[in-house]
Amino acid sequence: xxxxxxxxxxxxxxxxxxxxxxxxxxxxxxxxxxxxxxxxxxxxxxxxxxxxxxxxxxxxxxxxxxxxxxxxxxxxxxxxxxxxxxxxxxxxxxxxxxxxxxxxxxxxxxxxxxxxxxxxxxxxxxxxxxxxxxxxxxxxxxxxxxxxxxxxxxxxxxxxxxxxxxxxxxxxxxxxxxxxxxxxxxxxxxxxxxxxxxxxxxxxxxxxxxxxxxxxxxxxxxxxxxxxxxxxxxxxxxxxxxxxxxxxxxxxxxxxxxxxxxxxxxxxxxxxxxxxxxxxxxxxxxxxxxxxxxxxxxxxxxxxxxxxxxxxxxxxxxxxxxxxxxxxxxxxxxxx
Numbered sequence: 063x064x065x066x067x068x069x070x071x072x073x074x075x076x077x078x079x080x081x082x083x084x085x086x087x088x089x090x091x092x093x094x095x096x097x098x099x100x101x102x103x104x105x106x107x108x109x110x111x112x113x114x115x116x117x118x119x120x121x122x123x124x125x126x127x128x129x130x131x132x133x134x135x136x137x138x139x140x141x142x143x144x145x146x147x148x149x150x151x152x153x154x155x156x157x158x159x160x161x162x163x164x165x166x167x168x169x170x171x172x173x174x175x176x177x178x179x180x181x182x183x184x185x186x187x188x189x190x191x192x193x194x195x196x197x198x199x200x201x202x203x204x205x206x207x208x209x210x211x212x213x214x215x216x217x218x219x220x221x222x223x224x225x226x227x228x229x230x231x232x233x234x235x236x237x238x239x240x241x242x243x244x245x246x247x248x249x250x251x252x253x254x255x256x257x258x259x260x261x262x263x264x265x266x267x268x269x270x271x272x273x274x275x276x277x278x279x280x281x282x283x284x285x286x287x288x289x290x291x292x293x294x295x296x297x298x299x300x301x302x303x304x305x306x307x308x309x310x311x312x313x314x315x316x317x318x319x320x321x322x323x324x325x326x327x328x329x330x331x332x333x334x335x336x337x338x339x340x341x342x343x344x345x346x347x348x349x350x351x352x353x354x355x356x357x358x359x360x361x362x363x364x365x366x367x368x369x370x371x372x373x374x375x376x377x378x379x380x381x382x383x384x385x386x387x388x389x390x391x392x393x394x395x396x397x398x
Contacts, residue, residue, distance in 0.1 A: 066112040067392030068102065069176050069385065070137055072124040073201055073236060076385035077105045079112070080392050084381040086351075088281045092124040095136060102144035115145055116395035118153040118176040118387055122169070123220065134169035138162050153179040153391055155218050159398065174220045176387035177204040177229070178213060180349065183390035185211040186397075188372055190345040196332065196359065197386060198352030200235035203328060204228065205335045216338070227334045232324060234273065234352035235264040235281075239300050242266075243323040246301075246316055253301060259283050260299035263324060268293040269317035272354045293317075328359045336365045349374040349386040 122133025
């Protein structure tokens with residue numbers, strides 16, 4: 063039996079097998095929901111011989127759907143269309159897999175359940191008395207407490223997790239910079255920045271050399287390549303300027319400031335979650351395309367000084383770390 067884990071988000075689709083194969087593709091679900099089944103069929107074909115699909119999702123929140131229930135139903139329909147009679151199971155936040163029909167009847171049990179699949183698998187794979195999972199992706203950050211290898215989060219839905227601080231809508235690619243800080247230091251004074259989508263955290267981390275340039279990647283704020291040169295153009299527009307008014311060195315300084323602000327935001331959230339733990343954290347597990355940012359957070363949060371750090375990109379591969387929820391989904395299904 064070969065199982066393919068699929069993590070279907072609003073902006074990306076991630077897939078993985080337990081033998082180490084993994085892929086992550088950009089797919090703006092809110093723009094073309096009718097193309098989801100074709101995108102899934104292409105991914106399944108690229109994964110080789112697969113006879114079972116293990117699904118988890120967050121894409122139901124995309125605003126092309128009137129409700130989460132509609133989003134779950136539409137995603138499940140696309141999965142079944144692409145599955146070509148393969149068996150499909152769906153991870154739920156009750157901690158088990160359920161059938162597609164059950165998922166349709168209980169959409170809130172499977173909506174935004176990918177974090178729960180990852181945390182459940184991490185708890186089994188790296189058991190400890192008190193642990194913490196920090197998963198930073200392109201769009202969001204999950205901060206999930208673990209006790210005796212079991213998920214011990216306060217929240218279960220996106221709304222309750224936002225309230226508890228266990229879900230933060232900040233990531234290393236898609237977050238608008240005005241959401242990280244609405245003012246920046248510039249030439250001796252504080253300047254309010256534009257709230258337009260001129261630049262994102264991708265541009266900050268490109269200029270910080272934390273994300274590699276990719277001239278073929280045009281999934282950026284202005285549709286121009288993901289290179290440092292274009293990142294400068296995007297970033298200075300946050301001050302309603304262009305590179306004739308702001309130097310590249312000044313742009314780099316602005317990027318450094320925004321990077322520090324994002325780190326500080328996450329340090330505050332992690333500290334809040336740690337305060338609810340019954341004892342000192344023993345193990346921190348890092349995953350996602352933003353592991354580099356998670357490492358900085360761990361270094362700066364006082365309560366994590368004595369914790370051992372497990373990096374999924376080092377234990378496995380960077381591709382598995384980026385598609386960690388899909389890998390967890392496949393692993394949990396395989397171990398049923």
